[in-house]
Amino acid sequence: MNTLIKKLLTLILVIAALQAKAAKVDTVLTHSQVMKKDIKAVVILPAKYSKKVQYPVVYLLHGFSGNYADWITKDAAVQNLADQYNYLIVCPDGAFASWYIDSPVNNYWMYDTYVSKELVAYIDSHFSTIKDRSGRAITGLSMGGHGALYLAIKHQDMYGAAGSMSGCVDLKPYAKDFAINQILGKYEDDPKSWADHSVVGMLAQLKPNALKLTFDCGADDFFAGINNDFHQQLLAAKIPHDYTVRPGGHTWDYWSNAVNYQMLFFSRYFNKLN
Numbered sequence: 001m002n003t004l005i006k007k008l009l010t011l012i013l014v015i016a017a018l019q020a021k022a023a024k025v026d027t028v029l030t031h032s033q034v035m036k037k038d039i040k041a042v043v044i045l046p047a048k049y050s051k052k053v054q055y056p057v058v059y060l061l062h063g064f065s066g067n068y069a070d071w072i073t074k075d076a077a078v079q080n081l082a083d084q085y086n087y088l089i090v091c092p093d094g095a096f097a098s099w100y101i102d103s104p105v106n107n108y109w110m111y112d113t114y115v116s117k118e119l120v121a122y123i124d125s126h127f128s129t130i131k132d133r134s135g136r137a138i139t140g141l142s143m144g145g146h147g148a149l150y151l152a153i154k155h156q157d158m159y160g161a162a163g164s165m166s167g168c169v170d171l172k173p174y175a176k177d178f179a180i181n182q183i184l185g186k187y188e189d190d191p192k193s194w195a196d197h198s199v200v201g202m203l204a205q206l207k208p209n210a211l212k213l214t215f216d217c218g219a220d221d222f223f224a225g226i227n228n229d230f231h232q233q234l235l236a237a238k239i240p241h242d243y244t245v246r247p248g249g250h251t252w253d254y255w256s257n258a259v260n261y262q263m264l265f266f267s268r269y270f271n272k273l274n
Contacts (some may be wrong), residue, residue, distance in 0.1 A: 022047060022079070022083070023044050023045060023046055023047055023079040023080065023082045023083045024044070024045040024047070024049065025042065025043075025044050025045075025072060025079055026042070026043045026044075026045070027040055027041070027042055027043075027068070027069075028040070028041050028042075028043050028122075028126070030118065030119055030122045031118075031122075032110070032113075032114045032118050033118065034110045034113045034114065034118065035108060035109075035110050035114060039068075039092070039093050039114065039119075040067075040068050040069075040093050041068050041090060041091060041092045041093060041119065042068050042069060042071070042072050042090070042091040043088065043089075043090050043091075043123070043127070044072070044078070044079050044082040044088065044089040044090075044091075045082065045088060045127070046082045046083050046085075046086045046087065046088070047083050048083075048086065049088075049128075050128070051128045052128070053128060054128050054129060054130045054131075054135070055086070055087050055088050055127070055128060055129055055130065055135070056087040056088070056129070056130050056135040056136070056137070056266075056270040057087060057088045057089075057090055057123060057127075057129050057130070057135060057136055057137075058087060058088070058089050058090070058136075058137045058138070058139065058263065058266050059090050059091075059092065059115065059119075059120075059136070059137070059138040059139075059140075059148070060078070060089055060090065060091050060138075060139060060140060060144075060259075061091075061092060061094055061100065061115075061138070061139070061140025061141070061143075061144025061145075061147045061148050062091065062093075062094060062140065062141065062143075062144050063140070063141045063142030063143045063144050063145075064096070064097055064142055064143040064178050064179075065096055065097070066094075066096075066143075066144075067093050067095075067096075068091050068092060068093035069091070070091070071091045071259075072091065074252050074256075075252065075255065075256040075259065077256070078256075078259060081259070081260070081263045084263075085263060085264075085266070085267040085270075087266075087267070087270065088123070088127060088129065090119070090123055092114075092115050092119055094111055094115070094143070094144065094147060095109070095111065096179070097143070097178060097179035097180070097182065097183070098111035098147075098183065099111075099143055099146060099147060099171070099180060099183050099184075099197075100112060100115060100143070100144070100146070100147025100148075100150060100151055101147075101150070101183050101184070101197055103183045103184070104184065104185070104190075104193055105183070105184065105185040106182070106183070109182075109183055111147075112150075112151060112154070115147070115151060116151050116154075116155045116158050116159075120136070120158060133156070133157060133158055133159055133160040134160050134270075135160075135270065136158060136159045136160060136161075137159060137160065137161040137162065137163070137212075137266040137269060137270075138151060138152050138159050138161075138162050138163070139162065139163030139164060139165065139214075139259075139262050139266075140163075140164065140165070140167070141165045141166055141167075141255045141258075142165075142166050142167065142168060142223070142250065143168060143178065144167075145163075145164030145165050145166055145167020145168065145169070145215065146164070146167045146168045146169060146171070146198075146199055148162050148163060148164055148167070149162055149163075149164050149167060149169060149199045149213075149215070150197070150199050150202070152211055153199065153202045153205050153206060153211065154202070154205070156205075156210060156211055159211070160211070160212060160269065161211065161212035161213070161214075161265070161266055161269040162211060162212070162213055162214075163213070163214040163215055163262045163265065163266070164199075164214075164215035164216070164227075165215070165216055165217075165254075165255050165258045165259065165262065166216075166217050166218060166221050166223055166227075166250055166254065166255065166258075167199070167215060167217070167223065167227065168223055168226070169198065169199040169200055169215075169223070169226050169227060169230045170198050170199070170200045170201075170226040170229070170230070171184070171194055171197060171198045172187065172191070172194050172195065172198060173226065175187035175194065184197060199230065200226070200229070200230050200233060203233055203234070203237055203239075206234075206237070206239050207239075208238055208239055208240060209240055212265075212269050213234075213239070213240070213241035213242065214241065214242040214243075214244075214261075214262060214265045215227065215230075215231075215241070215242070215243055215244075216243065216244040216245065216246060216258050216261070216262075217245060217246075218245070218246060218247065218248035218249050218250065218251075218254045219245050219246065219247055219248065220247070220248060220249040221248070221249050221250045221254075222249075222250060223250065224245070227243075227245075228245075231243040242265060244261070246258065
């Protein structure tokens, strides 16, 4: 057997071994009773998943104009993080522009209730999970960064840790952008609603150490200013948190890097290291 054939056989065996240990990626069909429709979600199971073990879960939200498959198609390496940290990663569908809010103007958009109640209930009933806030974290990018912090602060009984990557943490400056007005109505009609549904408007609901928080933003991102402001507000309120500014903009190159640090943060939380 010549050297080239030996190398090819070795390569084939290595690939087979890696595939055998790879995370399992499923697309599940969930149902939202409140919106009366079926909604897809990606569920990534670690390679060693066993029904005999209860696993933590990280809910990973997509951004504006995205869908449930964004993370696994645009950053396929994210599935390796489920293996690395031995927890489930769930990527919900938040529609084109739901902002993960229960819309006060259109009851067709009820993605707060869907993600934090209906989807969590589905995941906990169909998979072997830690059915407690100590085993749940949530994060996301852009619209999903807003959604993750908004949902975690609003539902501190459901999530123990939360993060955001390039999150739109203040909706008010973007009253005419990103279809937010289809969820909240016109800003001038109800500015209080816009303030109340913005992450920066929820600061009073946070108590020191009640929720483990991490968020980041690229230095060249158009959301950098509002993230810096939120960081300063958290400091003034003495709310412990991790905040990082890295080189980069509002791009998948940035998020594919940032998600690694987010997932490490959550692993440390689940293992009581934070």
